[in-house]
Amino acid sequence: MVDGYLGSLTTEERMLLHLCDNNLPEGEWEAPAALTQAGISAAVHVQRKHVPRTLKRLELRGDLTNSKRHVPGAKQRRQVYGLTSIGRVKASALREKILSQKVHCNGQQVTLSDLRKGGQASLDLLSFVDEGMNFHENPVVSPVSNPEGVASLDAQAGEHLIRRLFARAWEDGKITRDEQYLLSEVVDFLGMHPERVRRLSDEARREQKAPPPEEIYRDMLRQAMIDGELIDDEIALLETVRIAYGFDRLTHDKLLNDAKQSPIVSQKYTTYRSTLLTALDDGVITQDEGAMLATLRETLGISESQHASLLAELRDNIK
Numbered sequence: 418m419v420d421g422y423l424g425s426l427t428t429e430e431r432m433l434l435h436l437c438d439n440n441l442p443e444g445e446w447e448a449p450a451a452l453t454q455a456g457i458s459a460a461v462h463v464q465r466k467h468v469p470r471t472l473k474r475l476e477l478r479g480d481l482t483n484s485k486r487h488v489p490g491a492k493q494r495r496q497v498y499g500l501t502s503i504g505r506v507k508a509s510a511l512r513e514k515i516l517s518q519k520v521h522c523n524g525q526q527v528t529l530s531d532l533r534k535g536g537q538a539s540l541d542l543l544s545f546v547d548e549g550m551n552f553h554e555n556p557v558v559s560p561v562s563n564p565e566g567v568a569s570l571d572a573q574a575g576e577h578l579i580r581r582l583f584a585r586a587w588e589d590g591k592i593t594r595d596e597q598y599l600l601s602e603v604v605d606f607l608g609m610h611p612e613r614v615r616r617l618s619d620e621a622r623r624e625q626k627a628p629p630p631e632e633i634y635r636d637m638l639r640q641a642m643i644d645g646e647l648i649d650d651e652i653a654l655l656e657t658v659r660i661a662y663g664f665d666r667l668t669h670d671k672l673l674n675d676a677k678q679s680p681i682v683s684q685k686y687t688t689y690r691s692t693l694l695t696a697l698d699d700g701v702i703t704q705d706e707g708a709m710l711a712t713l714r715e716t717l718g719i720s721e722s723q724h725a726s727l728l729a730e731l732r733d734n735i736k
Contacts, residue, residue: 421557422546423462424726428471428733430511431461433480433500434539437508441482441499448486451562452497454650455608459562460540462572465606466641466648471733472498480504491605512539522552548721564612574640575607576617581633583621599661606654630662631672638676689719690727697731 423431439451450456454472458465475481482501485494500508516530516539532552533542544556559566561575568576582603586596604614637658641651659669692713696706714724 421544421548422550423540423543423558424723425548425729426543427729428461428463428467429475431463431540432457432471432475433504433508433511434515434543435460436481436498436500437505437512438538438540441484441497446487448488448495448497450488450490450608452499453488453495453608454498455606456562457498459560459572459608460538462558462560464575464640465608466651469648474733475504480507515539515543518550520546520550520552527552548725561607561609561613564610564616575609576613578633578636578640579603579607579609579614580617580621581628581636583618584624585627585630585633587618587622587625588627595661599658602654602657606650630664631668634658634662634664634669635672635676638673639679642673642676686717686719686723689713689717689724690731693724693727694731697728 426434435457436452439449441448441452451460454468455465457472458468461468463471472481472483476483479501481498481504483496483498486497488495488497516528516533518529519526520529520532521527522532529542529546532545540560541556544558544560545553547553547557556566559568561568561572579600582600583592586592586600592600634655637655641647641655647655655669664672689710693710696702696710702710710724713719714721
């Protein structure tokens with residue numbers, strides 16, 4: 418889930434803005450990491466597993482193109498994405514519309530575009546705006562591809578996992594080559610900034626409270642199973658971790674069952690999501706449904722930003 422104004426945008430809209438600011442070079446053999454699934458996931462504050470389906474929808478609409486390119490630091494060529502001419506027209510129009518909006522800044526009404534620094538990415542600028550259209554001195558939410566800042570709730574789950582992996586690795590006071598390889602696989606999957614990784618490593622080294630490997634693997638399974646399914650990249654990553662920890666298939670099956678029995682999302686969040694999905698069944702939330710949902714949010718303790726993020730996610734899936 419994403420806090421602030423960004424949470425009111427759909428995943429597709431955030432992707433269009435990101436790709437609009439990051440061009441896929443034509444006719445070149447290399448492309449930036451920002452255009453990989455991991456880079457897009459980090460920039461738009463969406464779990465990596467949810468990225469492929471949204472990219473596929475954009476591609477089917479003719480807004481997106483993809484190819485395999487060399488990415489700096491990667492061992493092999495990666496799938497990268499860029500906007501078609503049609504997609505660029507849509508993305509540019511969306512960016513212009515959003516940047517023309519007014520925000521409250523230092524007691525004044527200011528146009529967002531006037532606050533944009535030279536070369537600043539649209540999503541970075543919007544990360545300083547809360548849901549009430551107030552511009553803050555510091556980002557309301559920061560992608561894990563940035564070195565600092567408070568990450569979204571989804572990204573915080575990834576940070577927690579990295580911190581636990583480092584705690585395990587630092588248990589004997591050093592990180593072996595095999596441990597470093599395993600950590601780099603997970604970090605690359607999440608698209609996390611090296612400085613953010615270094616900070617998490619330092620925190621884990623100072624604490625040195627290493628969790629059992631079974632707990633770490635179960636955490637990975639719980640995050641992977643957050644929507645009830647495993648994508649190919651997650652399966653490959655989990656297999657790497659399983660082999661590294663020496664777990665057999667029976668142990669994997671047991672921990673997978675444990676993960677299914679203890680999902681990350683709370684029952685209150687699941688209840689609200691189910692109710693909201695029912696209200697959206699006909700594509701419209703009526704006035705009576707809106708009043709009922711507001712009462713339910715108050716009862717369950719669901720914030721407005723959580724509601725906005727969930728609404729954007731469900732509308733993405735309905736489209």
